Amino acid sequence: MSHTAPQSRALTTRVRALGPGDVPALNALLDRDPDVNVFVRHRVDQTGLQESILGGRVWGYHEGSELVSACHAGANVVPVAATPAAIESFVDQLLLDHHRAASVVGPREQVADLWALLEPAWGPARSSRPVQPFLRLQQDPAVAGDARVRRLAIDELELLYPASVAMFREEVGVDPEAHGSFNYRARVAQLLSLGWAFAIVQDDTVVFKAEVGAATTRACQIQGVWVHPELRGTGLSAAALASVVEQVRASIAPSVTLYVNDHNHAARALYARVGFEQVTTFSSYLL
Structure with missing residues (x-):
């Protein structure tokens, strides 16, 4: 993915910080995959996207009036349904804001693209974990539980x-x-x-x-x-x-x-x- 430094390219008007009025649209995006997006949905539920409570921002990327991608930018940078164009815009915002996170985490393909653009400014990573199986259980466990828990x-x-x-x-x-x-x-x-x-x-x-x-x-x-x-x-x-x-x-x-x-x-x-x-x-x- 090519990337132009934010200092030399005007920011797209399609990306902006989301606020309380954007909660319904963001929740609709997050609920397309409620398991993978549980962290960001939890943060939205906690804060209502009020920046003073959020302790960061959630960037939204729009195509026309439709919210198609998002990115949680707090202590953890977490992409949501991030397209290649959205990732470039999110990186621009992170760098322009002089944002510095403790981690970049999320679906592998999106995080790989994010990190490729962020690494020159933020890297090297203290610990790189590029392959982390994401697991789910939606039924009773396969073994009996320990009553002491x-x-x-x-x-x-x-x-x-x-x-x-x-x-x-x-x-x-x-x-x-x-x-x-x-x-x-x-x-x-x-x-x-x-x-x-x-x-x-x-x-x-x-x-x-x-x-x-x-x-x-x-x-x-x-x-x-x-x-x-x-x-x-x-x-x-x-x-x-x-x-x-x-x-x-x-x-x-x-x-x-x-x-x-x-x-x-x-x-x-x-x-x-x-x-x-x-x-x-x-x-x-x-x-």
């Missing part, structure tokens, strides 16, 4: 927090407390307050955990699946995750999704055992 309450923050930090360091490769613990503690507390954190607790220690990171009425996304190092390889995880899926489908959303690094063979085997099936492929570039 329960939803944690907000007053159990101190119980969950050490496991969350350990998971983040392993999965993301950075310390979430490197610049202080306030922001990450607030995020973990938010998940607890929503009733989105599930765990097995033994002797006042979390030995398994998983959270819902984003949800709508139709779909949700599981994140942060973690087993205490001393219990890995014991067969704990399949039944525990199955219990999370059962509880999530009963109380949050009927379609449960997640994405996983293709080289994480143990995790992929776990998800297959529980009944998850691949429906598409994501990519992530962590900055």
Whole structure:
């Protein structure tokens, strides 16, 4: 894809920041694929596209009066049904705004095109994850659940927090407390307050955990699946995750999704055992 630097080319009039009045049109676009678009739809539901709450922008790309593509531009840059022309316009806006994200994530083909244009200015990525199977489960799990898994309450923050930090360091490769613990503690507390954190607790220690990171009425996304190092390889995880899926489908959303690094063979085997099936492929570039 060719790309002209934004300084030398006038911006198309077809791209603009979306606001509260655009919510119906954006939701119609997102609902074409409610599983893949669950993160952005969750953010729209949370904020109503009010920029002060969103903490970023959602760019919309129009052909005539029709919204055909969108791009969430906050801590995470996430494309939605992004055409090649829309991607060029989104990149122009990101660069002109001097926006700097923590990650670029979403459907593989769209993210590949976005990153190819962003990498000269934003790269190199700290971690490139170009192939991440995106999995879904819309029925009862294939294995019986572990009855010890329960939803944690907000007053159990101190119980969950050490496991969350350990998971983040392993999965993301950075310390979430490197610049202080306030922001990450607030995020973990938010998940607890929503009733989105599930765990097995033994002797006042979390030995398994998983959270819902984003949800709508139709779909949700599981994140942060973690087993205490001393219990890995014991067969704990399949039944525990199955219990999370059962509880999530009963109380949050009927379609449960997640994405996983293709080289994480143990995790992929776990998800297959529980009944998850691949429906598409994501990519992530962590900055």
